Amino acid sequence: MADKPAVVLFSHVSNDNSITGAEKLLLFFARELSSYFDCLLVAPQEGKLTRQARHSGIPVELLPIPLVYGMYTPYAGLEEDIRSFQEDREYKELKAWLEQRRPAFIITSTCVHVLPAAAAKSLGIPVIWKISEIITENENTPLSIQVINRFSDQIICISQTAALSFTDEMRASKIALLPPTWDEREVMTGAWSKLRIERRRELRVGPASPLIGYISSFIIWEKGLEHFIHMAILVAQKRPDARFLVIGQSRDKEYFNICKRKVRLEGLSSRFRFESYAESIAETYCAMDVLVVPSLVREGFGMTAMEGLSFGKPVVAYDSGGLGEIMRAVDCSEGLVPRENSEALAERALALLSQPELAATIGARSRGRVIALYGPAAYRERLRGLAEAWLHRWAGPAAAAAPPEPPAGEAAGESAAPGAAPQRPPAGRRAAKRRGRLRRKLAGRTAPPRSAKRAKRPRRASRRRRTSRKRRSAAARRR
Numbered sequence: 001m002a003d004k005p006a007v008v009l010f011s012h013v014s015n016d017n018s019i020t021g022a023e024k025l026l027l028f029f030a031r032e033l034s035s036y037f038d039c040l041l042v043a044p045q046e047g048k049l050t051r052q053a054r055h056s057g058i059p060v061e062l063l064p065i066p067l068v069y070g071m072y073t074p075y076a077g078l079e080e081d082i083r084s085f086q087e088d089r090e091y092k093e094l095k096a097w098l099e100q101r102r103p104a105f106i107i108t109s110t111c112v113h114v115l116p117a118a119a120a121k122s123l124g125i126p127v128i129w130k131i132s133e134i135i136t137e138n139e140n141t142p143l144s145i146q147v148i149n150r151f152s153d154q155i156i157c158i159s160q161t162a163a164l165s166f167t168d169e170m171r172a173s174k175i176a177l178l179p180p181t182w183d184e185r186e187v188m189t190g191a192w193s194k195l196r197i198e199r200r201r202e203l204r205v206g207p208a209s210p211l212i213g214y215i216s217s218f219i220i221w222e223k224g225l226e227h228f229i230h231m232a233i234l235v236a237q238k239r240p241d242a243r244f245l246v247i248g249q250s251r252d253k254e255y256f257n258i259c260k261r262k263v264r265l266e267g268l269s270s271r272f273r274f275e276s277y278a279e280s281i282a283e284t285y286c287a288m289d290v291l292v293v294p295s296l297v298r299e300g301f302g303m304t305a306m307e308g309l310s311f312g313k314p315v316v317a318y319d320s321g322g323l324g325e326i327m328r329a330v331d332c333s334e335g336l337v338p339r340e341n342s343e344a345l346a347e348r349a350l351a352l353l354s355q356p357e358l359a360a361t362i363g364a365r366s367r368g369r370v371i372a373l374y375g376p377a378a379y380r381e382r383l384r385g386l387a388e389a390w391l392h393r394w395a396g397p398a399a400a401a402a403p404p405e406p407p408a409g410e411a412a413g414e415s416a417a418p419g420a421a422p423q424r425p426p427a428g429r430r431a432a433k434r435r436g437r438l439r440r441k442l443a444g445r446t447a448p449p450r451s452a453k454r455a456k457r458p459r460r461a462s463r464r465r466r467t468s469r470k471r472r473s474a475a476a477r478r479r
Helices: 021-033 047-053 078-086 089-101 114-122 139-148 170-172 189-203 227-239 253-265 281-287 303-310 322-329 342-354 356-376 377-395 397-401 429-443 450-455 464-479
Strands: 006-010 037-041 060-062 107-110 127-131 156-157 175-177 211-219 243-249 272-273 290-293 313-319
Touching: 006 021, 006 089, 021 037, 021 107, 021 127, 021 303, 021 377, 037 047, 047 060, 078 089, 078 114, 078 139, 089 114, 107 114, 114 127, 114 139, 170 175, 189 281, 211 227, 211 253, 211 281, 211 303, 227 243, 227 253, 227 342, 227 429, 243 281, 281 303, 290 303, 290 342, 303 313, 303 322, 303 356, 313 322, 313 342, 322 356, 342 356, 356 377
Parallel strands: 006 037, 006 107, 037 060, 107 127, 127 156, 156 175, 211 243, 211 290, 243 272, 290 313
Antiparallel strands: none
């Protein structure tokens, strides 16, 4: 471990009781990357991600780093706001922390995690930017793309669909694809029959009753729960034996209550089961007969669909961005229906329920294809090629002798920091005191409400910038 070059990975979130697709991806990535590098995970707070990372032997540090939500939903004042963030205390502390550690390179996850990239580039530390989402398209989208281009040395996209947000020049020179995979330890193939029986007994679903499932880390409008419920109403009319499972934490309580009220008004409460989180994905997928993924936004990748396919479950989904990409890649385009067409969802689900043998054949065929294209072995081979290139570029003798890159995109008046040294320097007294202050601050820190975070920003914010921050808050709920 001590002989490996140091790498710092920055997670934009660390949720208490659940783990999002982006967190799962970063954790698996860190585990696999640890074969090549000495990895350190940085997260904003303790959560399921940090606990699992430590359990996997990956050290963790907690640093409060503001997110730039406007990167996901770009607006005219985006670059001005980034410069304001660079004047704040958190950014300066982050920069000092990075200057002390001097990793071979850093990896920042999702488009909203700008500040680690900006701080690293200002110090001549190479930056890899992992993009797992599709940036909202509007007249200001080029601003987000320019920021990512300025503060990155390489961009890792989750799919071809996610890469399309960037320019042709960036795709040719900077972008590499690294589709996700799953943790094979969670699949438990040999126990599927037992897991199915136990989970369905827990759900009070009979052996002959078909179970249609919906899974999302968070229940928000964009993930299409209302469309799933409308589909379920149509299916229930023709299949009184059908049952429905919804898993996800309520992020938008008003929307979630509207959805549950609709179930009650239709008299389907006894046929629905709502759960906030699935501790075991193996048990959950094994219990299902059909998985429905009705995403209303262009997904960077269909993570839930991929998981369902890996368990041999037929998937019905809206043709939404990367969700359509994976379904076509594994030759499951028959499971795709036009976005916002819940009647088509119901029609396809009913067709699968009416032919269980065909559904089982489709599931088995899809499982074989998804393993070949996206399984852990395929992922490790792709990562091996990337890791070897990074070792040669940034951690080999030639990289150690090369001068640091000039800082990019610094706030006006800031001077460039010293270039990266070939080895991590010893800790000085001032740096140790600085880290001590950070740890004490984090130990007693509770997450402030969004209003408090806004209050800490520069007083000179104009009406336009205050409006743009409201947009970022809305974007935050989607993340």
